[in-house]
Amino acid sequence: MGIIKAKKLVHEYIRRDEEGNAVGINRALDDLDLDIQKGDFVAILGHNGSGKSTLAKHLNAILMPTEGTLWVNGYDTKEEEHIWDIRQSAGMVFQNPDNQIISTIVEEDVGFGPENLGVPTEEIWRRVDESLRAVGMLEYRSHSPNKLSGGQKQRVAIAGIMAMKPKCIVLDEPTAMLDPDGRKEVIRTITELNKQENVTILLITHYMEEVIGADKVIVMDQGKIVMQGTPREIFTQVEELKKYRLDVPQVTELAYELRKSGLAIAEGILSVDELVNEITRL
Numbered sequence: 001m002g003i004i005k006a007k008k009l010v011h012e013y014i015r016r017d018e019e020g021n022a023v024g025i026n027r028a029l030d031d032l033d034l035d036i037q038k039g040d041f042v043a044i045l046g047h048n049g050s051g052k053s054t055l056a057k058h059l060n061a062i063l064m065p066t067e068g069t070l071w072v073n074g075y076d077t078k079e080e081e082h083i084w085d086i087r088q089s090a091g092m093v094f095q096n097p098d099n100q101i102i103s104t105i106v107e108e109d110v111g112f113g114p115e116n117l118g119v120p121t122e123e124i125w126r127r128v129d130e131s132l133r134a135v136g137m138l139e140y141r142s143h144s145p146n147k148l149s150g151g152q153k154q155r156v157a158i159a160g161i162m163a164m165k166p167k168c169i170v171l172d173e174p175t176a177m178l179d180p181d182g183r184k185e186v187i188r189t190i191t192e193l194n195k196q197e198n199v200t201i202l203l204i205t206h207y208m209e210e211v212i213g214a215d216k217v218i219v220m221d222q223g224k225i226v227m228q229g230t231p232r233e234i235f236t237q238v239e240e241l242k243k244y245r246l247d248v249p250q251v252t253e254l255a256y257e258l259r260k261s262g263l264a265i266a267e268g269i270l271s272v273d274e275l276v277n278e279i280t281r282l
């Protein structure tokens, strides 16, 4: 069994009016099946409201299934007594770095998670060191987080999660509030954690360019998984993606248009280099 496995997972939100009366139901996850293997880097795409954040919240046992079952690291998320095992197995990183940083000194912030888990002090400092080094922020250990850039703050937030030694990190649009440099820093950091520490990564994003380095891409629509494959397999299906109101990376789109206009360019171009090669070849 994979590190994350969902079987017919359903989540229904109760819709309420201003007085709090139930007026309807939003089925945000609809019989969703999922199996993610340890060490995978999985990107999750989907139009607004497709259920991505709802799924992320289930992985951290913030939300419970209405129907069906979800296992995280072998624990059924409905089992109350394993809630901390689950939260320790799958760490969450959210969109806004400012909401995730609580301390006034970087290293204290990173040590906060393991301290809460009751890790002995010496071990906490070892983990703080190791995690800050892994995200390239060791030299900022005694700085104040509010002086850091958005990208640096997100890397500190990621270090805080790493310090709890999770098997899996779930990131819900971690780059949405960052500038292009900050976005690159964060993606580089999580890619390295995946490759070097073998941490399973689930990256929810609206930026197509961030998906290219993933092992696997999942496309969600209306609470279901509607496409699954390698980035190349997914981005080859331009029309299908448009059906789910998604774009492809700009260079893929350009290659697709050139191909449609009659040039014999290979399908599923993902980078500028690949496109240049194709054009030179012609």
Ligand SMILES: Nc1ncnc2c1ncn2[C@@H]1O[C@H](COP(=O)(O)OP(=O)(O)OP(=O)(O)O)[C@@H](O)[C@H]1O
Binding pocket: 013, 014, 015, 026, 027, 028, 046, 047, 048, 049, 050, 051, 052, 053, 054, 055
């Ligand atoms: N607290 C809530 N109460 C009622 N309905 C909700 C609640 N949270 C989300 N929903 C609904 O559930 C569906 C899925 O929402 P979700 O936030 O999971 O989507 P998403 O894919 O993360 O979207 P986005 O890309 O905008 O972040 C949407 O129809 C949304 O309106």
Ligand SMILES: [Mg+2]
Binding pocket: 052, 053, 054, 172
């Ligand atoms: Mg969301």
